[in-house]
Amino acid sequence: MKQLVRLFGAVFIIAIGLMYFTSYLNSSQGYSGANTLTIYNWGDYIDPDLIAEFEEETGLKVIYQTFDSNEAMMTKIEQGGTTFDISIPSEYAIDKMKAEGLLLPIDHSKIPNLGNIDPRFMNLSFDPENEYSIPYFWGTVGIIYNTELLEGRTFSSWNDLWSEDLRNQILLVDGAREVMGFGLNSLNYSLNDTEEAHLQEAKRKLGTLTPNIKAIVGDEIKMLLAGEEAAVGVVWSGDASEIMGENEKLDYVIPEEGSNLWFDNMVIPKTAKNIEGAHKFINFMLDPEVAARNTEYVGYSTPNAKALELLPEEISQDERFYPNPEMTSKLEVYKNLGKKMLSHYNELFLEFKMHRK
Amino acid sequence: MRTNGKLAQLYLVIVFIILYAPILYLMYYSFNSAGTMHGFDGFTLEWYKEVFHDTRLLIIVLNTVVIALLSSAISTILGVVGALAIQRVRRNRPRNSLLAMNNVLIVSPDVIIGASFLIFFTMIGIKLGFTSVLLSHIAFSVPIVVLMVLPKLQEMSPTLIDAAKDLGASGWGVLTKVVLPFLRPGIFAGFFMALTYSLDDFAVTFFVTGNGYTTLSVEIYSRARQGISPSINALSTLIFLFTITLVVGYYFLTRRGSKKPDWGVVQP
Numbered sequence: 370m371k372q373l374v375r376l377f378g379a380v381f382i383i384a385i386g387l388m389y390f391t392s393y394l395n396s397s398q399g400y401s402g403a404n405t406l407t408i409y410n411w412g413d414y415i416d417p418d419l420i421a422e423f424e425e426e427t428g429l430k431v432i433y434q435t436f437d438s439n440e441a442m443m444t445k446i447e448q449g450g451t452t453f454d455i456s457i458p459s460e461y462a463i464d465k466m467k468a469e470g471l472l473l474p475i476d477h478s479k480i481p482n483l484g485n486i487d488p489r490f491m492n493l494s495f496d497p498e499n500e501y502s503i504p505y506f507w508g509t510v511g512i513i514y515n516t517e518l519l520e521g522r523t524f525s526s527w528n529d530l531w532s533e534d535l536r537n538q539i540l541l542v543d544g545a546r547e548v549m550g551f552g553l554n555s556l557n558y559s560l561n562d563t564e565e566a567h568l569q570e571a572k573r574k575l576g577t578l579t580p581n582i583k584a585i586v587g588d589e590i591k592m593l594l595a596g597e598e599a600a601v602g603v604v605w606s607g608d609a610s611e612i613m614g615e616n617e618k619l620d621y622v623i624p625e626e627g628s629n630l631w632f633d634n635m636v637i638p639k640t641a642k643n644i645e646g647a648h649k650f651i652n653f654m655l656d657p658e659v660a661a662r663n664t665e666y667v668g669y670s671t672p673n674a675k676a677l678e679l680l681p682e683e684i685s686q687d688e689r690f691y692p693n694p695e696m697t698s699k700l701e702v703y704k705n706l707g708k709k710m711l712s713h714y715n716e717l718f719l720e721f722k723m724h725r726k
Numbered sequence: 727m728r729t730n731g732k733l734a735q736l737y738l739v740i741v742f743i744i745l746y747a748p749i750l751y752l753m754y755y756s757f758n759s760a761g762t763m764h765g766f767d768g769f770t771l772e773w774y775k776e777v778f779h780d781t782r783l784l785i786i787v788l789n790t791v792v793i794a795l796l797s798s799a800i801s802t803i804l805g806v807v808g809a810l811a812i813q814r815v816r817r818n819r820p821r822n823s824l825l826a827m828n829n830v831l832i833v834s835p836d837v838i839i840g841a842s843f844l845i846f847f848t849m850i851g852i853k854l855g856f857t858s859v860l861l862s863h864i865a866f867s868v869p870i871v872v873l874m875v876l877p878k879l880q881e882m883s884p885t886l887i888d889a890a891k892d893l894g895a896s897g898w899g900v901l902t903k904v905v906l907p908f909l910r911p912g913i914f915a916g917f918f919m920a921l922t923y924s925l926d927d928f929a930v931t932f933f934v935t936g937n938g939y940t941t942l943s944v945e946i947y948s949r950a951r952q953g954i955s956p957s958i959n960a961l962s963t964l965i966f967l968f969t970i971t972l973v974v975g976y977y978f979l980t981r982r983g984s985k986k987p988d989w990g991v992v993q994p
Contacts, residue, residue, distance in 0.1 A: 370902045373913065377799050384795040391788045394781060407938060412948040432938035433782075435948035441932075448844055450854040451936030 406646040407432045409442060409453040411633070414506075416666035423653050429646050437588075446471050446638045453638050454647040460632045461546075463502050464495040464705040472501040473637040479648040482655035490632070490672035494702060502634035503651050506669035508606035509692070509700060510547055510629040517618040518600040527555035527624040530601070535581045540593060540602040543585050545711075545718035546703055547629065548575065551603060552721075554626045561704040572717045576724045585722060594619065605631070606690055607669035614668065621689045627699030632672070749966060756959035773960035783945070783961065789856075790925060790942040797863035798920035804864070805871025805916055806909065812872070813879045825876070831869040836929030839866060844933040854936025862934050863924045870923060871916035878912035879905075 408420075412435040420431050434453070436442040439462035446453060447469065458466065466472050477483055483503065490504045512524045524530075530539060530551075541548055550560035552571035562568065583599045594602045595615040604612070609621040635654065637647045653659060657675035664671040664680060670690050671677060677685050685691060692700070706714070756774070760767035777783060812828075815821040831839075843862045844854075852858055882905070890904045906913070928943040935944055942965075946958055 370906050373906060373910065376914075376917075377803070380795050380799040384792050384799070387788050387792045387795075391785055391792065394785050394788070405938075434936075434938060434940065435945075437948050444844075445936065448848045450844070450848040450852070450858075 404428065405430045405432055406643050406650060407434065407452055407454050408650070409434050409436060409445075409456040409638075411435060411457065412437060414457065414633075414667060416663050419654075419659055419663055422659075423650065426653070427646070427649055429643070429649070443471070446640060449640055452640050452642045454641040454643045455635060455650055456638050457505050457633050457635050460493070460495040460634065461703050461705055463634055463636060466636070466638075467496065467501055471639050473639055473641060473644065474500050475503060475637060475651070476648060480652045480655065482652050482657075485655055485657055485660070485673050485675040487672055487674040487677075489697075493632070494704065495632075496634070502636045503655070504672035505633045505635050505654070506607065506664075506667065507630065507632045507672050508669050508690070509623050509631070510550065510603065510605055511609065511621055511623040511689075513594060513602045513604050513609045513612060513619055513621045515594075515597060515600045515616075515618050516620055518597060523620075524601075524622050525625050527551050527626050529624075530555075530581065530603075531578055532581075535601060537581065537583050538600045539578075539581045540583055540590050540599045541585045542590055542602075542604055543587050545715045547603065547605075548585075548721065549714050549718055550629050550703075551624070554624065554628060557626055560627075560629055560701050561706065563706060563710055568713070568717060572721055575721045579721075579724050607667070610668040610690060623689065623692055623696060623700075625699075627701065630697075630700035630702050632702070633669075752959050753963045753966070756956055756963045758956055773956040774964075776957040777960050777964070780957070783957075786940055786942055786945050787961070787965075789939065793856075793859055793863055793941060794921050794924040797860055797867055797924045798917055801864045801867035801920050802871050802913060802917045805868045805920075806875055806906075806913055808868060809872045809875040809879055810905070812876065828869045828872050831866070832873065836866075836927065840930035840933035843930065847934060854934055855939040858934040858936070859931060859939065859941065862930050863927065866927070866930060867920035867923055870919050871913075874916035874919060875909055875912040878909050882908050 406429045408415075408431060410433065414435075415433075420433060423429070424431055436445070439458050442456060442458060443462060443466060445451060446456065446466070463472070477499075480503070486504055490507060491499055496502045512527075512530065514522070514524055516522070546560075549568070549571060552575040553560050553562050553567065556567070556571055556574060558564075558567045558571065562571075584593075586593065590602055590604060591608050591612050593599060594604070595612045597616070597618075604621075606621065606623075609619075613619045613621060635651050637644060641647055654663070655673060657673060657679055660671050660673040660676035661679040664673075664676060665684070671680075677691070688696070755766070757769050757771070758766050759770035759772065808828075812821060812824050815824065840862070843858070843865070847854065847858045847861075852861075886904060886908070887900055890900045895903065926943055928947060931941050932944050932947070935941065942961075
């Protein structure tokens with residue numbers, strides 16, 4: 370008995386001591402309630418130095434939390450219980466959050482830097498007038514390939530994926546819209562196509578791709594491609610630029626038939642407490658110099674025209690990540706197809722995943 | 727027979743290699759100056775330095791430890807009381823259904839427990855953060871403790887209690903001087919199981935963290951989205967070494983303790 374009491378006594382004392390130490394560490398960092406700004410972002414999606422700079426400039430303290438999927442983030446915001454002041458969802462999620470009343474309108478008069486954004490990225494279908502969202506990064510979906518493993522082979526079209534000599538060489542991201550999208554694109558249909566005959570045709574065509582597919586994977590696709598586990602991958606452009614940073618033998622291309630154009634935008638969730646601070650943060654991130662540094666750190670494409678001018682030419686002139694107008698005209702933003710069509714897409718994708726070689 | 731013994735040893739060695747190889751691999755790359763998990767460039771301690779300079783990470787580690795200690799201690803107390811209560815139910819039918827209800831909580835998927843906690847907490851207005859994480863960890867640890875303590879309790883002969891009562895022990899005396907000492911191994915086992923469950927729980931914690939409060943498993947998971955930085959390797963190495971020290975320490979403590987019998991009843 371004595372031993373038990375001693376053990377539990379010790380445990381409680383240690384725990385309380387550690388708690389005290391944590392709160393000391395917290396307060397030594399200046400987290401003290403009212404002057405905080407909570408940011409909810411994708412993992413490693415901002416240059417940490419910029420957060421420190423923002424804290425210094427405004428006197429606000431930033432609590433930085435991360436999520437790994439739009440769905441998880443939406444659930445947390447929908448349930449309430451936490452106070453996120455800023456979040457950075459993708460365009461289809463913004464559409465949904467708007468419909469469900471999870472967002473607060475943004476006061477454009479408090480964001481003088483808004484003018485720096487390239488007009489091409491404003492007034493998009495998922496949020497006309499940018500009432501609720503401000504562009505943060507954008508990108509495409511394309512093919513990344515290992516020039517050395519493939520002995521100088523190049524890609525220009527989605528249809529190149531079907532080539533016989535790529536047996537068991539391709540990795541795909543596990544996304545229904547992405548995979549069905551390039552299936553449709555390879556047949557020269559829109560990736561927002563809802564015509565049943567076209568969808569079935571795309572699924573049949575994807576079925577014939579299975580001998581070439583090595584695996585359909587999640588975020589580990591970056592590690593696998595950089596580690597040369599496979600020669601070809603279908604990935605988002607930001608991931609591509611990151612993988613290429615790790616392994617120089619890789620190259621990225623946006624196929625000529627067209628592809629997806631996606632956006633991650635800053636929004637103010639309805640749970641926000643520090644709305645003033647949230648506006649300050651958005652304005653800070655739109656500053657040309659800040660956005661340029663962030664772009665260099667993260668590797669995705671910036672929608673900030675002034676920031677693009679500040680970036681070194683090897684980034685801003687890179688047509689793989691900043692495609693020319695001709696290419697851009699072929700890129701499509703995902704439309705919100707509605708719940709029913711979306712689950713149909715998911716079903717077709719599932720059938721494709723179960724397709725036997 | 728001899729070759730059989732050798733085969734068994736070989737098998738054991740292979741099993742241990744499989745179990746420890748990933749951890750050693752992870753530790754090896756925590757010293758990699760290249761900053762990735764492929765290709766070893768050179769030896770560096772930079773990532774360890776980064777861990778100690780990252781105050782946020784340090785706070786998260788401390789949070790994780792505090793939650794683990796508090797939740798396992800509280801749930802051990804609750805679990806022992808629960809086990810005693812279940813044992814007191816004399817009739818078989820209700821006792822078995824109580825046990826079954828306890829076991830259902832152990833086998834039900836963490837994701838579902840986590841989601842229901844999230845909905846529950848936000849419904850009754852508890853802010854996500856320290857309290858919600860602590861409460862949910864206590865909740866999923868209690869059934870484990872109950873399961874660890876009950877077999878010991880069933881092992882205990884009722885004559886032991888009768889004897890104590892005959893010698894004039896009060897109800898409290900029987901509990902503290904006879905029952906609890908007898909249950910001690912089960913209580914310790916329950917405590918340590920709860921501790922490890924709490925330390926590495928991701929699924930439940932993921933749902934109930936919020937407001938800047940997070941634990942290590944959740945943090946590592948969200949960092950892994952952009953490829954794991956070697957500073958995570960360094961941190962994992964440190965935690966692994968810390969656990970090893972704890973286990974070795976515990977081993978020596980119990981060995982010293984077992985030499986002298988500390989109470990009169992023969993241990994099974």
